[in-house]
Amino acid sequence: MFDFNMSEIALIGVVALVLIGPKDLPIAVKAVTDVIKRARRMASEFQTHVDEMVKDADLGDLKKTFDEVRNFDLKGLVADTVDKDGSLRSTFAEDLLNPTTPDITPPVVQAAPEPLPAPPLIDYPDFIPPQIAHPPEPPAFLPPGVTLTSR
DSSP, X not given: OOOOOHHHHHHHHHHHHHHHOTTTHHHHHHHHHHHHHHHXXXXXXXXXXXXXXXXXXXTHHHHHHHXXXXXXXXXHHHHXXXXXXXXXXXXXXXXXXXXXXXXXXXXXXXXXXXXXXXXXXXXXXXXXXXXXXXXXXXXXXOOTTOOOOOO
C-alpha cells in the first residue's frame, strides 16, 4: 500500500526505539496495528455498502439511457424535420450539368424597357457653369421600380 522496503522499515523502527524508548515500544506498536486494522475494516465496510447501493440502484435503466443517447441520430432527425417529402435531397442528388431530361421550355425573354424622355432644357444664368447648370444624362439602365423625377 505505501510501498516501504526493508531498509525504510528498519530506519522507522530505530527512530521509534530512540524516541519512544524500549519500555513503551510494544504498546505503541500495538496501538498502530489496531489503528491499521480499524482503517482496513472501515474501508471494506464502505466497499460493501457501495456494492449494495449499485445492486439496489438497478443500473440497467441508466445503461439503457446512455445507449439511447449514444445512438441518437441528430442528422437524420434534422433532415426529416426540414425535408419531409425528400424534394430537397433529390434536388441536390441530381446532376445539374448533365440533366437526364432535356429542358424544352423556352427561356423567358423580357421586353426592353421604354427609354426615358430627355429632360427639358432650362435656360440658366451665365454665371453658373454648364456642368452644374445642366444635370448629367440619366444612366442607360435603371433597376426595376426606380423612376427618375425632374425637379
